[in-house]
Amino acid sequence: MAHVLPLAKRVEVVAHLVEGAGIRPTSRLTDVSKPAILSLLLRVGDGCAALHNRLVRDVDCRTVQVDEIWSYVQKKQARVQLGDSPEVGEAYVFVGMASTSKIVISYRIGKRDEENTRAFIADLRSRLVTMPQLYSDGWQPYIAAVGDSFAGAVDYAQVVKNYRAGSRGRRDDDHRYEPPRDPFITRTPVFGVPDVKRASTSHVERQNLTIRMHIRCFTRLCNGFSKRFPHHKAAVALHMAFYNFCRPHEALRVTPAMEAGIADRVWSIEELVTLALAESPADPPKPKALRLPEAPAGAPTAPARALPNGRGFLRLVGTASAAPVAPTPPAAGRPEPEPPPPSEPPTASRRMVQLSLFPADDQ
Numbered sequence: 177m178a179h180v181l182p183l184a185k186r187v188e189v190v191a192h193l194v195e196g197a198g199i200r201p202t203s204r205l206t207d208v209s210k211p212a213i214l215s216l217l218l219r220v221g222d223g224c225a226a227l228h229n230r231l232v233r234d235v236d237c238r239t240v241q242v243d244e245i246w247s248y249v250q251k252k253q254a255r256v257q258l259g260d261s262p263e264v265g266e267a268y269v270f271v272g273m274a275s276t277s278k279i280v281i282s283y284r285i286g287k288r289d290e291e292n293t294r295a296f297i298a299d300l301r302s303r304l305v306t307m308p309q310l311y312s313d314g315w316q317p318y319i320a321a322v323g324d325s326f327a328g329a330v331d332y333a334q335v336v337k338n339y340r341a342g343s344r345g346r347r348d349d350d351h352r353y354e355p356p357r358d359p360f361i362t363r364t365p366v367f368g369v370p371d372v373k374r375a376s377t378s379h380v381e382r383q384n385l386t387i388r389m390h391i392r393c394f395t396r397l398c399n400g401f402s403k404r405f406p407h408h409k410a411a412v413a414l415h416m417a418f419y420n421f422c423r424p425h426e427a428l429r430v431t432p433a434m435e436a437g438i439a440d441r442v443w444s445i446e447e448l449v450t451l452a453l454a455e456s457p458a459d460p461p462k463p464k465a466l467r468l469p470e471a472p473a474g475a476p477t478a479p480a481r482a483l484p485n486g487r488g489f490l491r492l493v494g495t496a497s498a499a500p501v502a503p504t505p506p507a508a509g510r511p512e513p514e515p516p517p518p519s520e521p522p523t524a525s526r527r528m529v530q531l532s533l534f535p536a537d538d539q
Contacts, residue, residue: 181212186453187446189213190220193411194418194445198392198400214407221410223452224417231438232420233303233461235281237274238469240308241380242300244268244288244315245387247394249402263405269387269412270296273380278425279432280383280416285409290317297321299460307466311335311375319366329466331368333375337361391415422448 181189185208192202193213203210249267256265270292272282282300286292297318307329312318314336322332338360363375388394391411393402402408420433421443433439 181208181216183446183450186216186220187449189216190414190449191445193217193392194390194414194422196390196392196395217407217410217414220449220452221407221413222457223455224448225409225413226455226457227417227452228413228420229460230455230458231433232279232281234305234464235274235279235303235436235438236306237276237279237281237304237436238306238309239275239374240272240281240300240304240310241275241377242270242272242296242310242312242318243377243380243384244270244313245384245394246288247401247408249405249408261405267402267405267408268292271380271383271387272296272300273383274432274436275379277432277435278379278383278428279420279436279438283412283416285412288315290320293317294321294324298325301325302461302463304466305464306469307331308469309333309370309374311370311377313337313377322367325463326367326466328367331370332366333370333372334364334366335361335375335377336364386419387412387415390419417448417452418445 185206188206189202189208192205197205199210199213202208202213206213245268247267247269248265250264251260253266266287267285268288270282270284270286271280273280281303282296284292284296284299286295293315294317298321308331310322310326310330310332312322312332312334314334318334322330326332363372365372388396392400393408393411402411421431421439422445424431424442425435428435431439431442434442
């Protein structure tokens with residue numbers, strides 16, 4: 177009969193792995209062999225991926241940030257040869273995170289190419305129920321992927337940071353992060369009506385730091401990198417489940433899953449391991465029709481009409497004049513200002529509002 181690790185020992189092993197310990201340190205700390213740890217990692221990682229696939233659905237959030245974090249398997253991409261497996265080399269992790277609840281909605285591990293970008297955005301779209309403000313970096317395949325998956329039902333902008341030259345025009349590593357002469361951040365609207373002033377990828381970039389701190393194979397300049405792609409995927413899936421359900425966020429004081437309304441309590445490591453080992457694979461979610469987000473309190477309701485076949489919403493943003501206000505008398509000793517042209521009210525203040533496209537009986 178094969179030796180089976182007791183549940184308490186499994187929990188101890190997983191507790192070390194999710195806090196950034198490598199396979200060898202975990203083996204020394206728990207007195208469990210490396211093959212047993214790797215086998216447990218694969219089983220728990222597959223279960224965590226199935227848990228994420230089943231639970232993280234129908235997410236209602238207004239702002240989503242996406243980014244990619246670099247890593248590699250067995251060797252760096254520059255050393256990959258023709259006869260090597262396609263799993264060897266760089267292995268990016270695409271991450272889509274809700275800015276408010278901080279929950280990781282979707283993730284994907286693979287090469288940084290158009291195929292994986294499209295699959296990642298399609299999975300992200302299938303887990304949302306609200307039309308989001310979507311922000312990403314300048315990776316070009318995002319534009320086609322977002323256009324195909326969201327089909328117009330998105331407010332999307334790209335945020336590009338310029339690290340090309342420092343304030344003194346130097347490009348070496350010591351001066352890489354100096355403020356450049358050109359604008360440091362360029363925000364470009366792509367689809368819909370994104371809030372360009374608030375466009376940012378800072379939250380998901382901070383989440384990249386959490387990944388590097390909690391997964392040993394993502395630590396730079398060390399020998400803890402992944403040697404096989406299945407173990408790399410399992411480590412990422414374990415971390416994402418731990419981050420969403422077990423680790424209270426320092427700013428929120430609850431887990432991201434609780435903040436998003438997916439969980440009602442903080443999961444323990446033992447509960448995560450038990451559920452992951454018992455979880456069976458499930459079909460991926462199917463995209464649902466997106467609804468417009470609720471307007472903030474006190475804001476006017478914006479008229480909109482859904483386009484056929486889920487192609488988004490027809491909206492109009494324009495300007496309208498507010499009611500005239502009383503003129504301000506000029507200061508003593510100063511000449512009275514000239515009146516404005518007849519085409520405009522003399523003292524009208526202008527503000528941004530949304531104009532209705534539809535008759536009152538169609539709203």
